[in-house]
Amino acid sequence: MTKVYYDQDVTVKALEGKKIAVIGYGSQGHAHSQNLRDNGNDVIIGIRAGKSADKAKEDGFEVFPVAEATKQADVVMILIPDEQQAEVYAAEIAPNLEAGNAIAFGHGFNIHFGTITPAADIDVFMVAPKGPGHMVRRQFAKGSAVPALFAVFQDATGNAKDIALAWAQGVGATRVGVLETTFKEETETDLFGEQAVLCGGTTHLVQAGFETLVEAGYQPEIAYFEVLHELKLIVDLMYEGGMEKMRYSISNTAEFGDYVSGPRVITSDVKDRMKDVLTDIQTGAFAKRFTDDYKAGFPDFHAMRAEQQGHQIEAVGAELRKMMPFVNEQQ
Numbered sequence: 001m002t003k004v005y006y007d008q009d010v011t012v013k014a015l016e017g018k019k020i021a022v023i024g025y026g027s028q029g030h031a032h033s034q035n036l037r038d039n040g041n042d043v044i045i046g047i048r049a050g051k052s053a054d055k056a057k058e059d060g061f062e063v064f065p066v067a068e069a070t071k072q073a074d075v076v077m078i079l080i081p082d083e084q085q086a087e088v089y090a091a092e093i094a095p096n097l098e099a100g101n102a103i104a105f106g107h108g109f110n111i112h113f114g115t116i117t118p119a120a121d122i123d124v125f126m127v128a129p130k131g132p133g134h135m136v137r138r139q140f141a142k143g144s145a146v147p148a149l150f151a152v153f154q155d156a157t158g159n160a161k162d163i164a165l166a167w168a169q170g171v172g173a174t175r176v177g178v179l180e181t182t183f184k185e186e187t188e189t190d191l192f193g194e195q196a197v198l199c200g201g202t203t204h205l206v207q208a209g210f211e212t213l214v215e216a217g218y219q220p221e222i223a224y225f226e227v228l229h230e231l232k233l234i235v236d237l238m239y240e241g242g243m244e245k246m247r248y249s250i251s252n253t254a255e256f257g258d259y260v261s262g263p264r265v266i267t268s269d270v271k272d273r274m275k276d277v278l279t280d281i282q283t284g285a286f287a288k289r290f291t292d293d294y295k296a297g298f299p300d301f302h303a304m305r306a307e308q309q310g311h312q313i314e315a316v317g318a319e320l321r322k323m324m325p326f327v328n329e330q331q
């Protein structure tokens with residue numbers, strides 16, 4: 001069983017007296033920096049001019065260009081989009097690091113796939129909250145937290161693990177539990193989860209269900225409710241108590257249909273395709289495709305996004321959600 005670290009396990013105040021720079025002030029960046037600051041840490045923001053920089057200033061942070069923030073800091077957390085990290089690291093971060101500094105990540109992509117190779121005299125760690133940044137901030141503000149993973153890639157000073165755990169405590173995650181992993185494990189499992197199940201798997205399952213009903217002559221609005229809207233209710237139950245709680249709550253008819261038809265849809269072929277997806281992640285083929293597309297100006301990314309935004313389910317959903325203002329209320 002994995003060891004889980006809680007507040008009482010963080011015995012070394014490894015961030016005390018250290019200047020922290022958070023690079024990027026988006027989903028994860030605003031959450032890490034605000035939570036760390038609320039826990040008494042000395043945090044500045046490194047960012048380019050723009051919307052996020054303005055927001056960070058509004059939120060009361062000192063804001064600097066990335067190079068300047070790096071120069072001032074002892075610990076530098078890199079929370080800009082994965083595809084941009086390698087060039088920003090080479091141009092603005094690496095030249096401004098000193099021996100004994102630490103760099104950190106919220107996802108292991110660039111270290112694991114070798115697009116960033118840090119100098120040997122700095123610590124390299126990761127703290128990856130297991131949830132979107134806005135949830136990380138919201139739970140912290142309520143006195144709770146989102147659990148996180150942490151990993152050490154390079155321990156130049158002998159203190160990297162203590163710094164990583166202090167960071168995990170700073171963002172609040174040790175209130176509920178932090179699990180140790182490696183950059184390889186976090187990167188490969190995070191990519192697999194988001195591609196095969198959480199994002200890619202779910203969106204395409206929902207679209208296939210919607211198309212099946214609409215092509216069979218049912219009203220698109222009814223199809224939307226049945227395959228997308230109600231998904232949240234089902235996922236909330238699984239989130240609270242696993243599949244067992246969800247199956248306890250639904251009707252016997254639905255539960256029986258789950259057992260009979262689930263395996264007809266998600267066949268062993270689907271699992272074989274999942275294994276192919278995992279192989280592409282493990283070999284670096286996905287990372288290469290993503291990085292090459294970025295370098296070419298993201299033509300495939302933009303085309304796929306436009307195609308998906310044009311799916312009928314989006315227009316139908318936009319209309320129906322006007323009937324349900326509560327869906328966008330914060331819970």
Ligand SMILES: NC(=O)C1=CN([C@@H]2O[C@H](COP(=O)(O)OP(=O)(O)OC[C@H]3O[C@@H](n4cnc5c(N)ncnc54)[C@H](OP(=O)(O)O)[C@@H]3O)[C@@H](O)[C@H]2O)C=CC1
Pocket residue numbers: 023024025026027028029046047048049050051052053066078079080081082084088106107128129131132133134
């Ligand atoms: N989204 C999430 O909840 C999760 C993200 N992660 C990881 O966290 C990291 C950050 O992702 P995420 O928070 O989604 O990113 P976002 O896209 O939400 O935010 C990126 C931030 O970086 C800034 N930025 C972009 N390019 C540059 C640049 N060239 N120089 C300086 N600043 C720049 C953006 O500013 P501007 O407004 O100017 O564009 C923005 O503030 C990634 O490694 C991701 O994999 C991990 C777990 C979950």
Ligand SMILES: CC[C@](O)(C(C)=O)C(=O)O
Pocket residue numbers: 130131132133190194198199
């Ligand atoms: C599920 C998507 C995610 O991995 C996340 C929020 O954890 C991401 O990269 O955004």
Ligand SMILES: [Mg+2]
Pocket residue numbers: 130131190194
């Ligand atoms: Mg994730």
Ligand SMILES: [Mg+2]
Pocket residue numbers: 107190191194
């Ligand atoms: Mg991810």
